[in-house]
Amino acid sequence: MFRSNRIAWLVTLLMSLVLSGGASAELEENNSSGFVSTHQLRLAASPKLAYRALTREIQHWWDSAHTYSGRSKNLRLQPKAGGCFCELIADGGSVEHMRVIFAQPGKRLRLAGGLGPLQGLAVTGVMEFVLTPLGDETVLSYSYRVSGASFSGLEALAGPVDQVQLGQLQRLQRYLQNYSQRGRKPLD
Numbered sequence: 001m002f003r004s005n006r007i008a009w010l011v012t013l014l015m016s017l018v019l020s021g022g023a024s025a026e027l028e029e030n031n032s033s034g035f036v037s038t039h040q041l042r043l044a045a046s047p048k049l050a051y052r053a054l055t056r057e058i059q060h061w062w063d064s065a066h067t068y069s070g071r072s073k074n075l076r077l078q079p080k081a082g083g084c085f086c087e088l089i090a091d092g093g094s095v096e097h098m099r100v101i102f103a104q105p106g107k108r109l110r111l112a113g114g115l116g117p118l119q120g121l122a123v124t125g126v127m128e129f130v131l132t133p134l135g136d137e138t139v140l141s142y143s144y145r146v147s148g149a150s151f152s153g154l155e156a157l158a159g160p161v162d163q164v165q166l167g168q169l170q171r172l173q174r175y176l177q178n179y180s181q182r183g184r185k186p187l188d
Contacts, residue, residue, distance in 0.1 A: 027162055034123075034147035035158035039166055043138040045176040047106040047131040050138040053176055054109060054129060055079035061175035066116065066164060068095050079103045085111060098127065107131055114146065116164070117157065123148030142169055 028036040043050045053061065055077045062072040067087055074088040083100035098113035109129045118125060123146055130141040144165060148154055 027158055030155055030158040032150040032155045033152075034145070034154055035162070036146075037142075037144040037158070037162040037165060039140075039142045039169055041140045041142075041169055041173050042134065043131075043140050043173055043176045044136075045138055045179070046136065047133050047138045050131050050140065050176060051079070051106045051109070053172060054131075055103075057175075058085075061168075061171045063168060063171055066168070079105065079109065085113075098125075101126075102128075116161070118146060118161065121148060121152045121154075123152055123154065140169065140172075 026038050028038050030036075045053065056079065058077045059073045059075045062075055064070055064072040067075065069087060069089045075086070077083065077085045077100070079100060080103050081100060083103065084096055085098040085100070087095045087097060089095055096113070097115055097119070098111035100109070101112045102108060102110035108131065111127045112125065113119065113127075114121065114123050114125045125144060125146040127144045128142070132139040132141065142165070144161070146154060146158075146161070
């Protein structure tokens, strides 16, 4: 069962990469025992609103194709230490994608865990979002540091994971841009 889910996830991931038009990605490090993915984007919102969208409104911008249930509305992120980035799945099940290990509203969010196929590989991952004010906007600095045993195959997964995460960040960016253009705040 796990192998077929992993294969389906990888096929979906590869198709999304082909259709994405080759969005740029940044891998600072990539080897058999780990990788570091970083990105920086400008968000059309204050750090306070960007943080709220990043955490409490994740179900509105996260791509449903990258969930176990196929529905991003089943996602929740509790922005407090020990809080869960979780998803409800069929038959009363649930998935913990990551756990919040540092939450500073409007400034920083750090989570631990492995997303997607990384979860089953028993690797260690730390994802961090740093929000810096820039006039009426916010600079979002993102990093995802993943490490594990060399037999985990992380070197091959680094690029696809990086591309998916960049796509998610761009969805957040568009979500905030759409509200900014209408002169509204997210979920007003």
